[in-house]
Amino acid sequence: MIVDLNELAGQFARALLTVDAVYHTIRHPNEPFYEHTGDRLTPKAGFLFAIRGHTTFAFNGTSYEMSPGTVVHGGKQMELRIAPSADEFEFFLIHYTPNYKQLAAEAELPTDYMQTHFALEPGEHPKLIERLRQLHQASRTPGNLAAIRTKELFHGILHELFAYSRNRLHSESGSSIEQAIAYIQDHFMEPLTVGEMAARYGMEAKPFAYLFTKFVGISPIDYLIHHRMKRAEELLTTSRCTIGEIAVSVGYGDAHYFSRLYKKHTGLSPTEFRSLTR
Missing domain, CATH: 1.10.10.60 (Homeodomain-like)
Structure with missing residues (x-):
């Protein structure tokens, strides 16, 4: 699915969240994963950060190729299947709980990202990995000060995750969008459509409009x-x-x-x- 990073950040900024658990796991080659199927669906919403190795996660039948620099999110009560890996796979998993009463009050949301699955591509960043290690340690430390530190680190990780993903998206799509801007300026008197402009750059209309809006701040039209x-x-x-x-x-x-x-x-x-x- 196409993730609106601005809307995603807004939903997490407004939400009341509780960090339930943080796991740092290394799976050995061909070691089976615990899967969530049938009446054993995922118990919590969560973010999974791939650190080392490769494997495939499938939420409700949608597959995500996991490799360093990839982050996948899954909602509560989802089916999760994990393919065997030929090499070691290291990852951090953050389970969290949003305030579901608050989410119900925002029923008009176009997409409730906390209750769906999606992937982000922030790339590999040592600073982000270090924050994950700090979060893992803080979450395992008893006491109220450690609880505050856990919340602080979690929100800092979300900020960096969304910012890195946005910056990477802009750098990869920037050239095409800059060309689209120049084309509009040269051909504005013609009956342009989003579909026509998207086709010029080998894209479908919806992804093109999304990238244009993220890069420029307003839609192509x-x-x-x-x-x-x-x-x-x-x-x-x-x-x-x-x-x-x-x-x-x-x-x-x-x-x-x-x-x-x-x-x-x-x-x-x-x-x-x-x-x-x-």
Whole structure:
């Protein structure tokens, strides 16, 4: 699934969370894993951080290839199957419990990430691994101060996980999105669609729109409209073209639709804006 990192971070920022347990495990080659199937589904939501080795985890039938730098999340009461590994597999597992009453109050969430499965690719970072080791130690230390330290470390790990994942996503997708921005600026007067733009860069419309929004801050269509409105503003200020001619020059065949859209985005109709600049 496509993970909206901004929404994901927001949900964890708002949530009341309890860290239940932290495990540091090394599985030997072909050593069987304890699987959660049938009436023994996963008891807690959790994050699994791959540190060394390779294997495959499958949540509710969806497989995730686990290798260093990969993190997978699974929700409570899910089926989990784990493939045998030909080499040692080292990982940290953090079990946590969200406040389910609070989640119920946010029933309008587009995706409740705490109750689903997904993967993130933050890459390998020694700082993150060291924080995981500190969390593991703090979680096993009795006392209230250690409990506070455990919460602090868990939220710090989440921050780094989401930030590293976002930065990696931006670096890998940045070139294509920068090209898409340049294409919009050169072809804004044409009837562009998200599907057409995505196809130019070998992507489907939904992943392209997601990456564009994460990189730029607004959707491709909103960026296109914004650029058209800025170009229309220039023409209204510097040319004697009619409103209809300006509408066509920025990609709108219907002058009335263009006027409504211009007023929606600027607060003034094209005619009102032009009268203020003359």
